[in-house]
Amino acid sequence: METSSLATSAIYDSKTFEPRVGLGRLLSQVKMELVEALDRELAPLDITAAQYVILATLAEGPTGSASGLCKGVSYDPGAMTRMIDRLERKGLVRRVRCPADRRRINLEMTAEGKAVYPQLIESAVTVFNRYLRGFSRDEIAQLETYLKRMLANA
Amino acid sequence: METSSLATSAIYDSKTFEPRVGLGRLLSQVKMELVEALDRELAPLDITAAQYVILATLAEGPTGSASGLCKGVSYDPGAMTRMIDRLERKGLVRRVRCPADRRRINLEMTAEGKAVYPQLIESAVTVFNRYLRGFSRDEIAQLETYLKRMLANA
DNA sequence: TGACAACTATTGTCTAGGCAACTAAGATAT
DNA sequence: ATATCTTAGTTGCCTAGACAATAGTTGTCA
Numbered sequence: 001m002e003t004s005s006l007a008t009s010a011i012y013d014s015k016t017f018e019p020r021v022g023l024g025r026l027l028s029q030v031k032m033e034l035v036e037a038l039d040r041e042l043a044p045l046d047i048t049a050a051q052y053v054i055l056a057t058l059a060e061g062p063t064g065s066a067s068g069l070c071k072g073v074s075y076d077p078g079a080m081t082r083m084i085d086r087l088e089r090k091g092l093v094r095r096v097r098c099p100a101d102r103r104r105i106n107l108e109m110t111a112e113g114k115a116v117y118p119q120l121i122e123s124a125v126t127v128f129n130r131y132l133r134g135f136s137r138d139e140i141a142q143l144e145t146y147l148k149r150m151l152a153n154a
Numbered sequence: 155m156e157t158s159s160l161a162t163s164a165i166y167d168s169k170t171f172e173p174r175v176g177l178g179r180l181l182s183q184v185k186m187e188l189v190e191a192l193d194r195e196l197a198p199l200d201i202t203a204a205q206y207v208i209l210a211t212l213a214e215g216p217t218g219s220a221s222g223l224c225k226g227v228s229y230d231p232g233a234m235t236r237m238i239d240r241l242e243r244k245g246l247v248r249r250v251r252c253p254a255d256r257r258r259i260n261l262e263m264t265a266e267g268k269a270v271y272p273q274l275i276e277s278a279v280t281v282f283n284r285y286l287r288g289f290s291r292d293e294i295a296q297l298e299t300y301l302k303r304m305l306a307n308a
Numbered sequence: 309t310g311a312c313a314a315c316t317a318t319t320g321t322c323t324a325g326g327c328a329a330c331t332a333a334g335a336t337a338t
Numbered sequence: 339a340t341a342t343c344t345t346a347g348t349t350g351c352c353t354a355g356a357c358a359a360t361a362g363t364t365g366t367c368a
Contacts, residue, residue, distance in 0.1 A: 011286045011294060012279045019210035019278060020226075023286075023294065024188055026301040031185045032228065033308055034178060050324085056173035067346055072174075074186070079325045081348055103333045103346040124173060125166045131304045132165045132177075140165060140177065143300045146293065147180040150285045154187055204354085221316055233355045235318055257316040257363045 034131060041123040045116060046090070052120050054083055055092065055109070059117055064106045065098070092116070188285060195277040199270060200244070206274050208237055209246065209263070213271055218260045219252070246270070 019025075038049040047055075057072050058064070070080050084107065087093040092113035098104035109117065132140060166176075173179075192203040201209075211226050212218070224234050238261065241247040246267035252258040263271070286294060 010283050011289060011291065012282050014272065014275050014279050017275055017279050017282075018214065019207075019275070020214050023282065023298060023301075024278075026298055026305070027181065027185045027188065029228075030301050030304050031181045033305065034181065037308075053173075060172065060174050065346085070346095074183075076326055077347065078327080078349075082324075101334070101346085105347070118168065121168050121171055121173070124178075125168050125171050128166050128171075128177065129164045131307050133307045134303065135165060135300075137165065139300065143297070144177060144180055146289075146297045146300075147177075147184050149288065150184050151180070151187065153285045153287045154191075219316085230356055231317065232319075232357080236354075255316085255364070259317065 030131075034127065037127045037130070038124060041127055042120065045119060045123075047092075047116070047120065051083070051087060051092075052124065054087065055113065055117065055120060056124075058093065058107055059109060059114075064108070065104050066107060067104075069107070087113075184285075188281065191281045191284070192278060195281055196274065199273060199277075201246075201270070201274065205237070205241060205246075206278065208241065209267065209271065209274060210278075212247065212261055213263060213268075218262070219258050220261060221258075223261070241267075 035049045038052065042049065042052060053073055054069060057069055061072065066080055066084060067077065069075065070077055075083070084093060084095065088095060091110055094108045094110050096106045096108055098106050135143075189203045192206065196203065196206060207227055208223060211223055215226065220234055220238060221231065223229065224231050229237070238247060238249065242249060245264055248262045248264050250260045250262055252260050289297075
């Protein structure tokens, strides 16, 4: 039958599954190392990788409200409130009540936030380039495609 | 010069880097969804994905000590102590002082732990097969290779 | 032997996210 | 207009991991 490499056959079965060396472990490891590396890279700026994600989403996107950010980064509203507290305390971000809808709180980067932002990007680029040494652009595109396919399978 | 697809050229630069759609976001998302899916799958057994990882490492490997587990799953020793507390409270794992080295604590799965373990594997297999629908074995192998190359670049 | 270094596990403290309850504000329907 | 429903953000409580300090144990070496 030669089903072993058909795309439609089940990949794993309980007999042969090896939890310790599999894809899950690799994904966790890579993600963790990337976060740790970015944390170290950003440490001199007193900014964490988690904060970087929020700032980047805020800086690049049109979604200026807190709840928009929550959906964008799949974050709990409560966690987001406190995250914004931290960023506001650091003077990187400002809460601005939306006049049209007074429930909504729009977020703006402060001058200081905008000033450090290029350094954040620089740090992220450094980290990714380090972990992607030896990859061609095609390979990265393919890696991204695989991950997108997994997400589409959700 | 046509350097754009040479493997040795830097992949990203600060001008073109798009933090919101890149590899980091994809990796985080995939990892998170896998964990959430496994959590849901294991919920009826009252076991979390994090606990599954420990149990799997313990069941499959020869590393029976707590500190061995710490290294194996890059876990904090303090966190590991409390993790084992939880597993012990659930009756899945037993602490056994090593007679040869009385600092060391060896871990054994209880009869109950061994009894549920096949169901854990079954759950994990189900989740991975779901997220890998449509993948050939070759594609999975290549995905794993990419991730291993990233780790090797650390 | 005794001082000292290295290792194992535990505990306390801190940080941060998840969940639920709550308040305020807008939207909708009667 | 008012009652009801939905949405946005905040707060309190709980859980869990990270880090640091500690106690007990082993190995080393003078």
